[in-house]
Amino acid sequence: MTRIALLRHYQTDWNVEQRLQGRSDRPLTEEARQALARLALPPGWADLRVITSTLRRSIDTAAALSSAPSRQEPRLVEISWGDWEGHRAEDLAADPGAGFIPTGDLGWSDRPPGGGESRADAWARMQPALVQIAADPVPALLVLHKAVMRILLALAHGGPQAETPEIKRGRLYPLTLRPDGHPTDPGAEIRLVPR
Numbered sequence: 001m002t003r004i005a006l007l008r009h010y011q012t013d014w015n016v017e018q019r020l021q022g023r024s025d026r027p028l029t030e031e032a033r034q035a036l037a038r039l040a041l042p043p044g045w046a047d048l049r050v051i052t053s054t055l056r057r058s059i060d061t062a063a064a065l066s067s068a069p070s071r072q073e074p075r076l077v078e079i080s081w082g083d084w085e086g087h088r089a090e091d092l093a094a095d096p097g098a099g100f101i102p103t104g105d106l107g108w109s110d111r112p113p114g115g116g117e118s119r120a121d122a123w124a125r126m127q128p129a130l131v132q133i134a135a136d137p138v139p140a141l142l143v144l145h146k147a148v149m150r151i152l153l154a155l156a157h158g159g160p161q162a163e164t165p166e167i168k169r170g171r172l173y174p175l176t177l178r179p180d181g182h183p184t185d186p187g188a189e190i191r192l193v194p195r
Contacts, residue, residue, distance in 0.1 A: 001179070003139040005045055005172040005190070006149050009057040010036055010064075018088050020103070021057075021145075022081035028060050035170075036064035039192040041141070045172060048141040051133060053077045055145070062143040065192070070143070075129035078145035082116025103147065108160040119151050119160065126151070130181030141172075149173065156183040165189065 010032035014021045028036075040046065050070040052058040054077055062070045084092055084100065092100035099113050111118045126148065133140055146167050153164040156175050165173070174187035 002134045002137055002177045003174065004133065004177055004183075005048070005139070005141050005174045006152060007061070007065075007141060007143050007172055008146055008149060008167055008169050009055075009061040009143060010169055012057050014086070018090070019086055020081045020084050020089065022078050022085040023055070024085055025055050026057060028057055033060075033064065036061065038195055039065065039170065040195045041065055042172070042190055042193045045141065045190065048139050049136070050141050050143065051076070052143045053145060053148075058143045058145065062141070066141065073129050073133075075125050076142065076144055076148060079119070079122050079147040080112075080115065080117040082112035083114030084112045084116065104150075119147075122148060123151055123155070123160075127181045130177055130183070131179070134177035134179055134181055152183045153186060156186040 010028050012021065012026035013029055014024065014026045016029065046066070050062050050066050050068045051073050052062045052070045054072045054074045059070060059072065084098070089100070089102060092098040101110060106119065108120050109118050149167050150164055152175065153173060154160055154162045157164055170192045172190040174190065175183040176185040178184055
């Protein structure tokens with residue numbers, strides 16, 4: 001069993017504009033970089049191995065908080081939103097042809113149109129990476145994305161459709177990974193601390 005902590009990347013311009021980012025590789029805003037410069041990982045969580053997705057908003061968030069070199073894991077990239085990517089949920093909801101379902105209401109097998117990825121698809125690609133992470137007993141910080149974090153937290157809280165805590169920036173979400181990569185034992189969120 002390996003202890004990990006999930007951390008959501010900091011804000012990009014598309015987050016500010018409330019656009020679905022998915023695999024689009026948007027940079028952190030200057031405001032996000034300034035906020036990160038004032039924060040640190042809490043005691044006991046600062047010396048972890050660091051694993052990020054391959055998107056720069058994840059990589060740059062990790063680099064701002066930890067001097068440890070990070071390892072990029074492509075299987076932990078954000079869900080693909082297909083045709084919805086780059087659009088605001090509000091605009092998609094107003095377009096009857098978009099087939100939009102609010103992302104928080106998507107079922108385990110629901111796929112956005114245009115090659116989007118379901119939560120089940122994302123879990124299938126993430127699980128082998130988590131098995132590898134779990135094979136190393138050293139705790140790890142995973143700097144990821146909201147949709148993939150929601151999957152991991154739901155599984156840790158009891159199953160694919162389990163209620164999950166609101167995923168906030170500036171918080172660590174501790175979990176344990178079983179050898180099969182399945183997340184369990186969710187802990188209370190932990191705030192980042194001022195530098």
